[in-house]
Amino acid sequence: MTAIQQRPIGVFDSGVGGLTVVRALMERLPNENIVYFGDTARVPYGVKSRHTIELYTEQIVTYLLEHDVKALVVACNTIAAVAREKVRQLAGDMPVLDVIAAGAQAALQSTQNNHIGVIATSTTVNSNAYARAIHSQNPNTRVFSQACPLLVPLVEEGWLDHEVTRLTAREYLKPILAENVDTLVLGCTHYPLLKPLIKQEAPELKLVDSAITTAEATAEALYRSQLANPNHNGADYRFYVSDIPLRFQTIGERFLGRSLEQLEMVSLG
């Protein structure tokens, strides 16, 4: 059969961070073929304007649609925050999942006192997207957000268990902890790599890992729309990036948790 079920899931991010979502998808949906696009030439998006992010997003989605994907996963909080509607417009009626919707849903299920913390890039925080997604389902929830622009470079430097990272996290978390939150959304795909350190700094918090929650939401959407791949004969993974910078292989494999094969550089826009 050449069924739609065998077509790949398209996953995209501004760079390498979305590979944490791919990793979670591989574990949750081992039959699914995946095409990943990371815009490594133009990363980071977290400091760019809405206009520029929408333009770049349109280029990426167009590219993935050419790969005949059956569903789209926005594995970048910044894109989900400012360009989700653009993705939906381009996607027609195929399922579109994103890290913010999935993270907001999981946070609402986790919180007991309705005080939720969110850490993310500056653009994601300023977009207020998590608060809007959470409030649309429960207006009585209080959301406390903190921009953490240093955490991405610290993860990429590999200082996952370093005193500098610990002090930085402590400083960023201080105002959020003061608000008595019981749940913390890791609102950037880089942050799951800091889970052990953040757990040590804030052991009482329940952490929402957007990679895992997005994989779960994708699984639900595929089963609901009868798009899940029933075949067990080994999934195919393809990785496209707009640049292959220094140390990309090393950093990518740290995020993916396995070796990064079938990697190709393509030019967009």
Added chain:
Amino acid sequence: MTAIQQRPIGVFDSGVGGLTVVRALMERLPNENIVYFGDTARVPYGVKSRHTIELYTEQIVTYLLEHDVKALVVACNTIAAVAREKVRQLAGDMPVLDVIAAGAQAALQSTQNNHIGVIATSTTVNSNAYARAIHSQNPNTRVFSQACPLLVPLVEEGWLDHEVTRLTAREYLKPILAENVDTLVLGCTHYPLLKPLIKQEAPELKLVDSAITTAEATAEALYRSQLANPNHNGADYRFYVSDIPLRFQTIGERFLGRSLEQLEMVSLG
């Protein structure tokens, strides 16, 4: 007169950091008109491949040549490290100055024991450009380089005198200090803002500030080629960027040391 002397100097960088060079040029050459281009949509270059950096550089230089510049100043260490020859090809016979040539020259004049340290982005360090520039003039000099990828985000976060920045700088400087250097080149246009902190961490070192040395080299080149502007009736400054992200005005003014007027967003490539 519509003389060539009145035409502007073109200064460019991958982002906002080159404004430290503009600031030094304003002080050293107050008569000169300046056109600045910062590729804020695609910053940072320090983690991109040579191919991508050359492509982007060609687009920027073409844009500045359309503004009828009389000289070009490469105010970005990464571009100077990997695409200087591309700039020279495009520039014809106009003077081309760059932060690496100027910094190497100043370091050679400063050192007494011929042990020079260089801190820079990963791409600049891996290009080995400072060592080549220094060795081409004095092969007996020893150059010790250290990539410091966290210092740019720390400066942009505004943590100029923060414990986290101090610990980070201390960690990066440790291997260089162990080599008994007497001169340290600040090989990234963001680093001059960390001069006070670095001086405290390494009080015995002479620091080479590439912004100041580049302005000095530009002045020499203009006078030598009779291109300096003799008019005293107020210089004109124009700033073009490929994106105006969140907090750009604040960060830009921190680098420029004054208010940022005549700022315009343009699209390249």
